[in-house]
Amino acid sequence: MKKKKENKLYWRRLDNSAKIFPIAGGKKYSTVFRLSAVLKEKIHPKILENAVNMALEQYPSFKVRMKAGFFWYYLEYNPKKSIVEKEKDYPCKYIEPGKNNNYLFKITYFENKINIDIFHSLTDGNSGNMFFREIIYNYLELLHKDELKEERTARKIVENDTEDSYMKNYDKKAKGNNSAKKAYRLKGKKIGLGGISVIHEIIDLKQLQEESKKYEATITQYMVAVLIYSIYKENYLKYNYKGNKPIKVCIPVNLKKYFPSKTMSNFFSYITLEAEMKRDNLDTFDKIIEFVKTDFKKRLQEEEIIKTMSANVKLGNNFMIKIVPLIIKKILVRLSYIEIRKYTTITYSNIGRIGIIGKYKDYIDYFLMLIAPEPVEKIKCSSCTFENKMVFTFTSILKDNSIEKRFYKFLTEKGILVKIESNGVLDDISEEIK
Amino acid sequence: MIYPKKLSSKKGDLIFKIFLISSFVLGILLFIINKLTTPDIPWATLTNAGIIYIWITVFYSIKKNTNIAGHVLIQAIAISLLTIFIDYKLGFEKWSINIAIPIIIIIANITMLILTIVSYKKYIKYAIYQLIIVLFSMIPVILIGENILENKVLSIVASSISISNLILTLILSAKDVKEAVIRKFHI
Numbered sequence: 047m048k049k050k051k052e053n054k055l056y057w058r059r060l061d062n063s064a065k066i067f068p069i070a071g072g073k074k075y076s077t078v079f080r081l082s083a084v085l086k087e088k089i090h091p092k093i094l095e096n097a098v099n100m101a102l103e104q105y106p107s108f109k110v111r112m113k114a115g116f117f118w119y120y121l122e123y124n125p126k127k128s129i130v131e132k133e134k135d136y137p138c139k140y141i142e143p144g145k146n147n148n149y150l151f152k153i154t155y156f157e158n159k160i161n162i163d164i165f166h167s168l169t170d171g172n173s174g175n176m177f178f179r180e181i182i183y184n185y186l187e188l189l190h191k192d193e194l195k196e197e198r199t200a201r202k203i204v205e206n207d208t209e210d211s212y213m214k215n216y217d218k219k220a221k222g223n224n225s226a227k228k229a230y231r232l233k234g235k236k237i238g239l240g241g242i243s244v245i246h247e248i249i250d251l252k253q254l255q256e257e258s259k260k261y262e263a264t265i266t267q268y269m270v271a272v273l274i275y276s277i278y279k280e281n282y283l284k285y286n287y288k289g290n291k292p293i294k295v296c297i298p299v300n301l302k303k304y305f306p307s308k309t310m311s312n313f314f315s316y317i318t319l320e321a322e323m324k325r326d327n328l329d330t331f332d333k334i335i336e337f338v339k340t341d342f343k344k345r346l347q348e349e350e351i352i353k354t355m356s357a358n359v360k361l362g363n364n365f366m367i368k369i370v371p372l373i374i375k376k377i378l379v380r381l382s383y384i385e386i387r388k389y390t391t392i393t394y395s396n397i398g399r400i401g402i403i404g405k406y407k408d409y410i411d412y413f414l415m416l417i418a419p420e421p422v423e424k425i426k427c428s429s430c431t432f433e434n435k436m437v438f439t440f441t442s443i444l445k446d447n448s449i450e451k452r453f454y455k456f457l458t459e460k461g462i463l464v465k466i467e468s469n470g471v472l473d474d475i476s477e478e479i480k
Numbered sequence: 481m482i483y484p485k486k487l488s489s490k491k492g493d494l495i496f497k498i499f500l501i502s503s504f505v506l507g508i509l510l511f512i513i514n515k516l517t518t519p520d521i522p523w524a525t526l527t528n529a530g531i532i533y534i535w536i537t538v539f540y541s542i543k544k545n546t547n548i549a550g551h552v553l554i555q556a557i558a559i560s561l562l563t564i565f566i567d568y569k570l571g572f573e574k575w576s577i578n579i580a581i582p583i584i585i586i587i588a589n590i591t592m593l594i595l596t597i598v599s600y601k602k603y604i605k606y607a608i609y610q611l612i613i614v615l616f617s618m619i620p621v622i623l624i625g626e627n628i629l630e631n632k633v634l635s636i637v638a639s640s641i642s643i644s645n646l647i648l649t650l651i652l653s654a655k656d657v658k659e660a661v662i663r664k665f666h667i
Contacts, residue, residue, distance in 0.1 A: 133483070470485065
């Protein structure tokens, strides 16, 4: 009874990053990302449903729904049970609360695959991954009770909270470092009817590591360089771009690496690489990777990251912005959001290794991460690693998939083993590559 | 294969758009018929106001997230606006502000009172709507102050019911009201 009363009274403010998403978001800008686990056996929906409800007990910060206040949205306890459905829609679509028992995440399954689509206001990729792993652990434990008996007793929930770590760690005196230059925007016809093309490039990790070592680059740096090279060849040159706008790659950064935080709310920032293709004559892969390494070094400095984060926090913290009623904020932000997005060509989010412990690994083939493309940023990229497989994913609303093809061709020509999986929206790519 | 063969796009949206366009066309059609047949009686404006009212109700009803108190509030406001519009178009006899709106306020308050009594444990869900209904219920008081109303009795009764309702709910669920105000108005 007391717990029920406590639950009813539970609410929390949105963290500094999360505030913008429900105001700017909608069907066109879903701000949803997806994590998927491809298991080695077919999914049992009933067991999955139980696994999700168990995970919600373990991570109550996800058992919430969104409500509109007079000035800001906020999260409050959601008394309903979560829903598990068979996958039938495109990934990363706007989550309609009314059709999802008001949850801000959506669980779907197909054959051997479990998906979680998460609205970014709830959490970021890093914490979303923790919650998703919990669902997978619970699911496997329920399905293989005897085999995973020992693992189950040894496993512990990571200590967590929902503090706004931005507010705790931002530097009030730091000045912003955002570039005022607009980015080159990808050209080409759109798929239409709300279609999203998904192409996963499943890469042999060891071979990729060896190849990136040749350039003394990290895997992320190497992938960014291949991405810029593919955009340059297949979009920038192909559409005969005459302007001087740089190819700008936005890379989210997990701030938990820089500040101690146990939060399950958003706690990320980003760096934006600016490849001035014409000015710096970046016309070969070798030149591009050298540029990427140097720019990464410059922008990944703690000081720079704090500057970006602090500038964003200060904006959300501005008293004049705070006191504008939500309804007016919505109009203003939606008008300016399209303009803001013009400062990025593409986003690439690498959440790194998905750490699965013990015997659980034996039941999993690989993991996937996807982010929603937008009308302005027509392609988005993401990657994650499990065991010796790195899955690099393109989510796109463009009919032209030559960037994806060039990316694949480049890696395979270097002798790296790459397998393709797609959602079949642009069927020719999988056929051609296979 | 890790994706279903046919991924759906939302067809519901299309049906919704067809209905929306149809009612827009119907509105124009009624307007033209009115102009051609009985131009002295503006009945098409009234039917079009009715169509707008229906759409407000539909838009609000399909938002499954909204609780019952939200519906009471939106209906109270929408019907009040509709009656004022009809009254205005028929020569502004002031029946809308003298009779219709006070009655709407009384019904809205009685509904909220029943909601409070039946489910006062869930009152936190309704608190903010109750407060807005009380504010809305003060409109007749302003109209009395401005000496616009001819029949003041019904308006006084409506506003009094509203204030009594607020006092009663504060006695029953003061803590919830405070909590709801903190949530809704945090900056």
